Amino acid sequence: MLTDHEAHDLLHEAAATIEVPARTVAPPRRRAWPVLVAVAAAVVAVAGVGVALRPDASAPRPRGPADNSTSTTAEPSLTGVAFRLGPDQVPSVVGLTAEAAERLLVRDGYVVTVRDEPSCGAGQAVGTDPSVGAIIEPGAAVTLLRGDGSRRCLAGSVPDHGLLDFLLSGGPAPRFADEVGIYTGDGAPRVVSGEEAADAATWPRRDVIEAVRSSVVYADGEFHPVDINVGDDPGDFSCGRTEGPSGLTDRGTAVILAPWHLGPTPLRGGCVDLGIHQDDDGAITAVEVDAQGGAFGTAPSEAPPSVLGNSEAFARARVAASGYRARFVDITDCAPVGIVSRMMGAIDFYPGDLLTFGVTTRTGACAGEDWVDSIPPRGGTDGVADSFLAFARGGPEPAWADEVTLYVADETMGVVEAPGDHPAWGFCLSPDELPSGRDCLAGNVLDVVAGDGVTAADGFATGPCLFHSSASLNDFTTPAATLRGPGGCSFAVEIWTDEAGAISGVDYLYDRDERLPGACTETDHVRITDGGSEGAGATLLHYWHLAADRPCTLRGYPTATLYDDAGTALDIPASRSGRDAETMLVGGDLDPAVVLGTSRCDTTVDPDRAAAVRVELPGGAGMVTADASVPYCPDEGQHLTIEPVESWQ
Amino acid sequence: MDFSEYVAARRTSLVRSAVLLGCRLPEAEDVVQTTLLKCFRSWARVQQASNPEAYVYTALVNTVRDARQRRWHGEVPTVELPETGAEPDLSRPIAVRRAMAGLSHEHREVLVLRFYADLSEREVCDALGLPPSTVKSRTARAKQALSTLLEAEDAH
Numbered sequence: 001m002l003t004d005h006e007a008h009d010l011l012h013e014a015a016a017t018i019e020v021p022a023r024t025v026a027p028p029r030r031r032a033w034p035v036l037v038a039v040a041a042a043v044v045a046v047a048g049v050g051v052a053l054r055p056d057a058s059a060p061r062p063r064g065p066a067d068n069s070t071s072t073t074a075e076p077s078l079t080g081v082a083f084r085l086g087p088d089q090v091p092s093v094v095g096l097t098a099e100a101a102e103r104l105l106v107r108d109g110y111v112v113t114v115r116d117e118p119s120c121g122a123g124q125a126v127g128t129d130p131s132v133g134a135i136i137e138p139g140a141a142v143t144l145l146r147g148d149g150s151r152r153c154l155a156g157s158v159p160d161h162g163l164l165d166f167l168l169s170g171g172p173a174p175r176f177a178d179e180v181g182i183y184t185g186d187g188a189p190r191v192v193s194g195e196e197a198a199d200a201a202t203w204p205r206r207d208v209i210e211a212v213r214s215s216v217v218y219a220d221g222e223f224h225p226v227d228i229n230v231g232d233d234p235g236d237f238s239c240g241r242t243e244g245p246s247g248l249t250d251r252g253t254a255v256i257l258a259p260w261h262l263g264p265t266p267l268r269g270g271c272v273d274l275g276i277h278q279d280d281d282g283a284i285t286a287v288e289v290d291a292q293g294g295a296f297g298t299a300p301s302e303a304p305p306s307v308l309g310n311s312e313a314f315a316r317a318r319v320a321a322s323g324y325r326a327r328f329v330d331i332t333d334c335a336p337v338g339i340v341s342r343m344m345g346a347i348d349f350y351p352g353d354l355l356t357f358g359v360t361t362r363t364g365a366c367a368g369e370d371w372v373d374s375i376p377p378r379g380g381t382d383g384v385a386d387s388f389l390a391f392a393r394g395g396p397e398p399a400w401a402d403e404v405t406l407y408v409a410d411e412t413m414g415v416v417e418a419p420g421d422h423p424a425w426g427f428c429l430s431p432d433e434l435p436s437g438r439d440c441l442a443g444n445v446l447d448v449v450a451g452d453g454v455t456a457a458d459g460f461a462t463g464p465c466l467f468h469s470s471a472s473l474n475d476f477t478t479p480a481a482t483l484r485g486p487g488g489c490s491f492a493v494e495i496w497t498d499e500a501g502a503i504s505g506v507d508y509l510y511d512r513d514e515r516l517p518g519a520c521t522e523t524d525h526v527r528i529t530d531g532g533s534e535g536a537g538a539t540l541l542h543y544w545h546l547a548a549d550r551p552c553t554l555r556g557y558p559t560a561t562l563y564d565d566a567g568t569a570l571d572i573p574a575s576r577s578g579r580d581a582e583t584m585l586v587g588g589d590l591d592p593a594v595v596l597g598t599s600r601c602d603t604t605v606d607p608d609r610a611a612a613v614r615v616e617l618p619g620g621a622g623m624v625t626a627d628a629s630v631p632y633c634p635d636e637g638q639h640l641t642i643e644p645v646e647s648w649q
Numbered sequence: 650m651d652f653s654e655y656v657a658a659r660r661t662s663l664v665r666s667a668v669l670l671g672c673r674l675p676e677a678e679d680v681v682q683t684t685l686l687k688c689f690r691s692w693a694r695v696q697q698a699s700n701p702e703a704y705v706y707t708a709l710v711n712t713v714r715d716a717r718q719r720r721w722h723g724e725v726p727t728v729e730l731p732e733t734g735a736e737p738d739l740s741r742p743i744a745v746r747r748a749m750a751g752l753s754h755e756h757r758e759v760l761v762l763r764f765y766a767d768l769s770e771r772e773v774c775d776a777l778g779l780p781p782s783t784v785k786s787r788t789a790r791a792k793q794a795l796s797t798l799l800e801a802e803d804a805h
Contacts, residue, residue, distance in 0.1 A: 002792045004764070010795075011765040014745035015665040018674070341686065 090134045090142060093125035095168040098146035101125035109138035114146050122149025163276055163284065166200070173198035177279055181286035189286065203289070304355060312359050315340045324355050331358035388495050388503060401497070401504035419503070558615050560594045560642055565611045594642050615642075652692045655701070656685060662765075663709060669749050669761045670713045684709045703772035710758055710776055748798035756791035763788055 002010070091108060093101035098114065105112045105128070119126045124147040130136060165171030180197040181189035196202045275288030304322045312328050319326035331342060342358035387398035397420045404419045496505035562570040594613055614625045660681060667677035687708050688695050698704045749757055762773045774784050 002796050007760065007764040007792055007795070008767070010741075010745045010799075011669065011749075011760060014742040014749065015662070015669060015765055017742045017746065018665045018668045020661045020664045020674075020678075 088135050090128055090130055090132050090136060092132045093128055093144065094132075095164050096125045097165055097171060098123055098125045098144060100168075100170065101128075101144055105142055105144060110136075110140060110142040112142055112144055114144045116148040117145040118150045119147030122147055163274065163287070167203060170200070173200075175283045177283040177285040180284060183275075183286065183288040194283075197284070311338065312340055312357075315357055319355060319357075326355050326357060328357050328359045330361040332360070332362040384495055384497055384501065384503065388493070388506070399500070399502040401500075401502040404503060405505045407505060407507035416506075558592070558642060560613055560615045563612045563614060592642060652689055655705075659702075659705070660685070663705070666706070666709060666761050666765055667713060669746070669765060670710070670757050671750065671754065672713060680712050681709070684712045687712070700768070700772060702766060703768050703776060706762055706766045706768060706772075707776040710762070714754075744799060744802040745795075748795055748802060751798050752791065752794055755787060756794055759784060759788045760791050760795065 090110075091104060093104065096104065102112050102114065117126050125144060126147045127145040129143040129145065136142075162171075162174035166173050176194040176197040178194050179191055180194060181191050182197075182203070183189045192202055275286075276284060277286040277288075279285050304319055304324045315328075316326050328340070339360060340357045341360045343355070384398065391398050400419045404416045406414060406416050494505075494507040495503055496507075498504045564570055594615060612625050612627055663681045663684065664674075664677045667680045668674060672680055684705065688705050695701045695704045749760070752760070758777060759773060762768045762776055763770070768776065770781060770784060770788075773779075773788075774781050777784065779787070
């Protein structure tokens with residue numbers, strides 16, 4: 001049995017072997033910004049829009065196919081988007097009894113008071129104040145509006161509410177006939193006994209109905225609950241289906257859960273259509289359950305990857321790679337400007353589906369508001385992103401600070417002597433990778449940042465890269481602007497400015513797995529010194545030095561071998577270590593070094609001596625040899641280490 | 650602690666925790682990203698917590714659970730060996746990772762929270778929504794299970 005101490009050590013040692021790639025994303029800078037109040041928070045008129053059951057003839061209704069024959073096949077309009085609510089938002093109480101709604105709100109940590117509201121559904125929850133979607137703190141007060149039954153329901157409210165209570169609120173089962181047909185598609189119904197029908201588990205995909213119920217529609221800058229529409233004229237409104245299953249001649253009473261803002265067929269799974277058939281005694285004989293798009297009975301695909309917290313461009317690429325399509329709508333949310341902060345209320349996922357994501361373009365109210373001032377404006381400070389981009393494209397120089405520093409992946413490359421000259425930015429891709437007619441700067445900015453296949457005409461996203469893990473560069477300040485390509489923060493150029501707004505630093509960020517700028521392509525670019533430093537435990541360091549005029553990156557990792565006087569390789573393996581064991585940057589603050597470790601064989605120093613250390617560049621680009629002059633010992637466990645260490649002066 | 654500072658300091662640990670909880674690396678990064686976004690939304694509350702780490706780990710565990718519900722991951726109880734070749738003392742940590750992959754979700758959760766995130770027993774109770782007695786017994790069983798799997802690894 002392990003002790004606690006042993007378990008602690010085991011887990012920490014195991015975790016240390018998990019290589020976590022650094023994300024090149026910058027933390028937000030603190031900046032004085034007014035706190036914006038979410039339009040959704042409390043301004044929605046509770047009596048009107050927030051009413052859950054809407055059998056009122058004067059209320060807006062979804063348009064049926066008869067109204068608009070193209071709407072069932074056309075791309076959904078963007079008048080509104082269905083979202084799943086986050087845990088920090090007031091939930092939807094649509095379709096619930098007041099009791100069930102109160103339980104739900106109390107469970108979510110709100111302090112609930114109940115107020116009666118004129119409505120046809122006595123005891124039904126008809127809304128909340130603040131209304132659905134409002135972002136509020138747990139423990140805040142929420143008023144639950146309960147229907148008082150004082151208004152007349154226009155269509156079959158009693159059996160329909162009964163079924164909805166049963167399906168949504170866990171209420172008692174309505175009265176079923178001896179046999180009940182459940183139609184979930186165009187095929188034959190599943191016929192169950194009345195007893196089975198009264199068991200909630202019999203009903204398919206309750207989660208679909210629940211998901212629709214808990215969705216909200218974001219339209220016109222506000223959150224709206226999904227409506228439940230009850231009517232007896234199926235031609236009037238539906239989820240878009242015009243004919244019922246062939247086994248049923250009449251349509252029965254139609255109950256539609258749908259965001260009416262979106263028209264009849266807004267989003268897959270965004271509309272649930274219940275057709276309720278009763279016999280002469282009012283017992284339910286058949287129910288059609290149809291989520292829009294035939295989601296019932298069809299196996300959905302794997303959900304797309306989570307892209308929340310990333311840039312729109314990054315999200316687009318990730319979603320596309322997973323076989324879905326993506327579109328993005330601007331929303332006001334509690335999130336930094338420019339990042340994907342919400343996903344639409346999709347329930348099932350089918351290959352090629354068009355998924356909708358909310359990109360925060362305005363920072364709204366949050367449960368905790370003190371971070372709001374940390375959000376840099378989109379587009380960067382004073383248009384610095386645009387001016388730098390224009391310069392890279394051959395335009396006029398932007399304002400430069402007295403000293404302009406170039407960084408690559410957060411490593412300091414040095415001061416750019418004449419920033420107005422494109423070649424001074426150096427650090428080129430290898431020339432054969434540059435499109436004709438472009439110099440290094442344009443190549444880096446336009447190609448590295450924008451990525452393959454993206455032309456300058458596609459433009460760039462600007463905005464912060466949120467979850468930057470590097471602290472080396474900027475002491476947790478953030479750049480004045482970030483240019484990002486489709487790789488999101490994997491390909492980005494960050495621009496720093498001084499207090500006067502002049503550019504003082506530029507950082508090329510790139511993903512280690514992607515194209516690397518400035519590869520060391522020739523042996524001439526590096527040289528290796530003789531062992532120059534003796535570290536702890538008699539460790540000898542042989543540094544590499546940059547011989548070229550600019551920093552460069554080794555694509556891949558070099559190998560190192562010790563040789564004896566006779567030129568025979570000594571059998572000592574090499575290991576790689578350091579921050580990134582796939583690439584090495586040469587030049588800048590870090591230099592690679594071959595570490596000849598002898599610390600572990602102090603007691604058994606072998607009389608032989610290694611005569612030389614030979615380092616082979618990755619990709620067969622050549623090799624560099626230096627005198628080794630180091631005692632080695634052939635004990636098991638001896639090895640060479642190649643690692644980036646602080647530059648040796 | 651400022652949110653940015655927290656992310657800079659702790660993101661790697663969180664990703665590693667997600668891996669130990671059974672995620673594959675790219676997914677672990679997604680999970681951590683989502684977790685951080687959740688925490689970002691209520692950072693004031695996180696900071697006020699007696700141990701912000703416990704709050705974040707609670708969110709992490711829940712996010713991992715959500716992700717697990719959303720799809721089946723086809724977990725494979727093997728890991729890629731780092732390309733060192735000559736670090737003999739790496740075999741033990743790798744064996745631990747393999748053993749962790751063989752544990753139940755519940756056992757992984759208590760082990761990661763208690764011994765990697767170093768949360769107190771009380772905090773683990775809060776994070777998992779379990780009474781202290783359950784956390785105690787589950788932790789003991791998880792350690793036993795890990796121990797058994799490690800012995801099997803050794804025998805292998």
